Amino acid sequence: DLPRNQTDSMMINMSRFGPFGEHTVNASWVAVQELKKLGLGSEVDLHVSEVPVEYQTVQSLVPSLWKQYRPLLVVHVGVSGMATTVTLEKCGRNHGYKGLDNSSFCPDSQCCIVGGPDCIDSVIDMESVCKRVTASGPGVAVSVSRDAGRYLCDFTYYTSLYLSHGRSAFVHVPPLGKPYSGEDLGRALQAIIREMLELLDQAEEKIHCQQHFH
Secondary structure (H helix, E strand, O other): OOOOOOOOOEEEEEEEEOOEOOEOOOHHHHHHHHHHHHOOOOOEEEEEEEEOOOHHHHHHHHHHHHHHHOOOEEEEEEEOOOOOOEEEEOEEEOEOOOOOOOOOOOOOOOEOOOOOOOEEEOOOOHHHHHHHHHHOOOOOOEEEEOOOOOOHHHHHHHHHHHHHOOOEEEEEEOOOOOOOOHHHHHHHHHHHHHHHHHHHHHHHHHHHHHHHHO
């Protein structure tokens, strides 16, 4: 259980990925910058970190972010060249990492956490988030996926889910202009994260009520 910070505001850490492959300007970077401009309200402390597209850096950086900020939630944002919607990833997978990173490295084990479960689901109900955001009419199509791609996005997500006992989320965005602008993606992220925090808050209340009842 990750505590709230001393001001009792919700702390959320965002990570987005640096350039890789043909993505010299990473849409996730642009989307998160737009979200920073919009903000998430005075109740939320928003911290943004860039994650290099390197397995070994992820293995050291993600734990350090959790330790440094102790956030209520970490939301990772990455770009998918195949995506045409903003995609909410339900889970991270431990095995099958064969693609070389920006340093031409790949883990010998081809997995995130040796001995870890094959798949870890987020505690956030992504189907509910998708329905609620879609109903609010953000002007951006939102979908749900169970396969984050077995590359650095999936690797980062699984690592974060493992460390946080599921209190993480991953959002894939399409490349800029295919079809959405950075501003569109920023507004979509704002709507998505607000719904995620609302669902987390409801879950916390339910847990506290159950503990009080028992």
